[in-house]
Amino acid sequence: MILLEKINKFYRQGNQMVHILHDISLTIEQGEFVGIMGQSGSGKSTLINIIGFLDRQYQGDYIFKDENISKYNNKKLTTLRNQNVGFVFQNFKLIQNMSVAENVALPLMYAGFKKKTIRKKVSDVLTKVGLAGYERSVPTQLSGGQQQRVSIARAIIGNPTFLIADEPTGALDSQTSKEIMTLFKDLNTTNKTTIIIVTHDPQVGQQMDRLLTILDGHLTSDSGVHKNEI
Amino acid sequence: MIGIIIGIASVITIIALGNGVKQKMISEFQTSNSGEQTTEISYDGEESASSGFTTSDVSQVKQQFGRELSHVEFKKDTNNISINSATVGNSNVGTSLSLLKSPMSSSRLIYGRNLSKADLALDQHLILLSSKLAKKVYGNAKNALGTAIMINGISYRVKGIFKPSGYDKYSVNFLLSQKTYYSGTTINRANTLKLTVKKGYGASKVTNEVVSYLKKHGQNRRAGNYSYFDEGALLKSISTVMDVLTYFISAIAGISLFIAGIGVMNMMYISVSERTQEIGIRLAVGATQKNILWQFLMESIMLTVGGGLVGFLIGWGFSSMISLLIPYHIHAIVTLGNFLLAFGVSSAVGIIFGLLPATQASKRNLIDILR
Ligand SMILES: Nc1ncnc2c1ncn2[C@@H]1O[C@H](COP(=O)(O)OP(=O)(O)O)[C@@H](O)[C@H]1O
């Protein structure tokens, strides 16, 4: 489903170009549960932003569902992103002055669903992440783990093709991290949602079906079935 | 927001009071409902009972201007009418009198009793005498009470003594009922001619024509002069001045609104940069740049329209309050047009000054925001 071929990424730092990603090639199939590991600053976020259609300034080819999207313009990419990707962030990124239900409803609202449908789907998805009945709470009343569940609910409510989580447990203690990882795993096994998680926590990494390791912008190891492609 | 409120409030206050003044002036010089308009021609000349407009003048004017005029009549003078001779006690005096339609203020009365409403309505032949003349003729003013006075061959009984004043209708020696004075006498001359101009003819044009006609053919044209005071023209020029004044002050208020608009823009800028995170989140969960643009545009319009409505109400209240405080019975008048003006201006300010920050907001680079 996702096919990256020789992706190179440069950032301008001052007046010199810094080479961040070196010839990254990989494939990710529907339903996979993939982890990306590596030290801080190795380029994980840069890579996942490209995968999640947030960044289009790169060299190389990105084939998504048999279509080369590396030359897409901003508008087309935005449409593609809105239809296919759910994001989970390290610091949850909930809108503080809106209720849990309103936060979770945002993707459906922008997709133009009816209010009644939205309300039903919101309560369904909140049940799924273990937050049934929290509709009217505001983010500040919730613990870190609960807030991350809300943001996961928001990421999956629109039934995205794949889910991207950049260090989703980075701001959580180890017990809560475990619960969140269990939730991701459940979503992957029961809903067959493709999930790509970035982490620098080896404990988290071990729970993945497949683990990609990045070192200084090079893909150094791939524990999955596609090892031969490196 | 405060800027918008103050700006709109001041514009509405000024316009409402301006409307009030204009309306007041127009009602002072009212045209009749049928669209007919009345004008008056006055005659200035020697004060002799034989001068002024005569019955033959009236019939000639009627004949000449039958097409344009629906009525030509003497205006019954009520104030400061001069009379050649009146007999008070044993002396004959040439003097003047004023006629009453409603009773004189009782504070003027010195001795005796005032003329009541009933006295004025019935043909009572009662009269009020000025204290000045009473003292002159009788020594003690009180002695004049109950005595008879002959005016134009008709006798009146003195019911009270009043205190005369300097210039107005009370500067005369006699006050009596208008009804009584004119009853029985058909007036055959007057110093003022009242014209009623038919609908569709320019009142001032027709009246001026009548004046020129009278100057050539009027019976007493050699003893005096005919003149017409064009109230309509005066009214027109006053209301033009008022209009100019209103526009001028509105322009000043407009400038303050513009400054208020820049305040709104500044506020939206701050709000946009403060809410960068929110914008990023919304973009990440499916909002398009258009959605973000609309959101911020709507917020700034809501802000300014809200401010505009509040300002409108404040301006309304404020101008009504002022109209209560000033002595000329001017009502603050707020029209639907004024409301639309406040509404339109504030939403325009919202759109114009909200657009820039809104565009800015929608163009933010998502990766930069979400880092
Ligand atoms: N917008 C940017 N401009 C310049 N350099 C950047 C930018 N974003 C990231 N970098 C650099 O790219 C490298 C990789 O960053 P990142 O992908 O965030 O690493 P990781 O997520 O693995 O910690 C870092 O050295 C960082 O300094």
Ligand SMILES: [Mg+2]
């Ligand atoms: Mg990172």
